[in-house]
Amino acid sequence: MDVFQAMRVFARVVDSGSFTAAAQVLDLSTAQVSRLVSELESHLQARLLQRTTRRLRLTEVGSRYLERCRQILNEIEDANAEASGAHLMPRGRLKVHSITGLGTQLLAPLAARYCELFPEVHIDMTLSQFHPDLIDDGQDVVFTMARELPDSELVAQLLGCNYSVLCAAPSYLEQWGIPHTLDDLAEHRCLRLIDPVFGDSWTFNDNGVERAISLGETFQVNVAEAMAQAAAAGMGICLLPDLVAAKAFQQGKLVRVLVEHRLHERGVYALYPSRRFLDAKVRTWVEFLKEQIPQAFANNRAVVENPAYWA
Structure with missing residues (x-):
């Protein structure tokens, strides 16, 4: 019955x-x-x-x-x-997970603007260097960076692409000199940023040949913002994602070296379970970011590719 x-x-x-x-x-x-x-x-x-x-x-x-x-x-x-009506009116708690750098540099500021547009949505954002299971952890949207995504049943929206550049503090370069070739890196302290996608490798394309650089043991960390602070203090040369490097360049804390090289190119993706009966808060959040993030990436790229910020 x-x-x-x-x-x-x-x-x-x-x-x-x-x-x-x-x-x-x-x-x-x-x-x-x-x-x-x-x-x-x-x-x-x-x-x-x-x-x-x-x-x-x-x-x-x-x-x-x-x-x-x-x-x-x-x-x-x-x-x-x-x-x-959930697919019509954005409201309720939106659970979001992102890797730390992307979350602190882009998503947190954009979340404030999104909530002004949709005040009935409350964003619960978790930042870490680990990728959660979207379904088991109860997340609505997970943001990740990857060279390519593994096959899955999740919906993946490409929001843009970024890459990493070599940076150092002006004070460090005054003391140790500016590297002009990859061979020069052997005479410098190269700091290890443990990247969630690429590990700590520095593998360059040197005239069509892949070339890996051995890094020292001076300092290593798994969060790009912490690496930027260490490099700004003069610890050595580091590799930073463009979205973190651009801010440090504009603040005068770091400059770019070996500008002909850029590493760790990858896409930035929003992952969510399904397009079917998509909740309005998820749909509007992803659509909002698809409008905002490409411009933010373009702004960062304009900074890191600007010779005014090169050594």
Whole structure:
């Protein structure tokens, strides 16, 4: 027996005053309506209606049960309306996960602007260098960087591409000199940024030949912003994603070296479970970022490719 359907029929019988009138409203036969009410009473082991050939009367139990039925049915209607409208009106909590650099440099500032546009959405953002399981961890959208994505059933929206550049503090270069070739790096302290995609490798394309540079043991860290601070303090030469490097260049903390080389090119993706019945908060968040992030990347690229910020 469908208990909720039986509850609806019971409430309609009381409101209509008879089985026949309720049947007409519900587009059921009178026999079906009578059977559903009887099955509900059997299920509850309680009599809800006193019946005669001319009238119906609620029992005391039936009166109390009717009140609770109305509360439950109203809650169900509200829940259905909210769920069916979720694809129309952005509202509720939006759970977002991002790798740290992307989140701090881009997503957090953009989240503030998004929430001004959609004030009924509350963003819950988690930042880490590890990629969560989108479904098991209950995330709505996961942002990641990758050379290429593995096959999966997730929807992947490409938001843009970025790359990494070699940087150093002006004070470090004044003391140790400016490297002009890859061979010169052997005379410098090269710092290790543990990248979630590429590890700590520095592999260059040197006239069509891949060439890996051995890094020292001076300093290593797994967050680009921390590496930028260490390099700004004069610890050595580092490799930074353009979105982190651009800010340090504009602040005068770092400059770019070996500008003919750029490494670790990868795409930035928004991942979410399905396009089908896509929640409005997910749809509008991704659409908003598809408009904003390419311009942000272009702005960063204009800085790192500007000779004014080169050593």
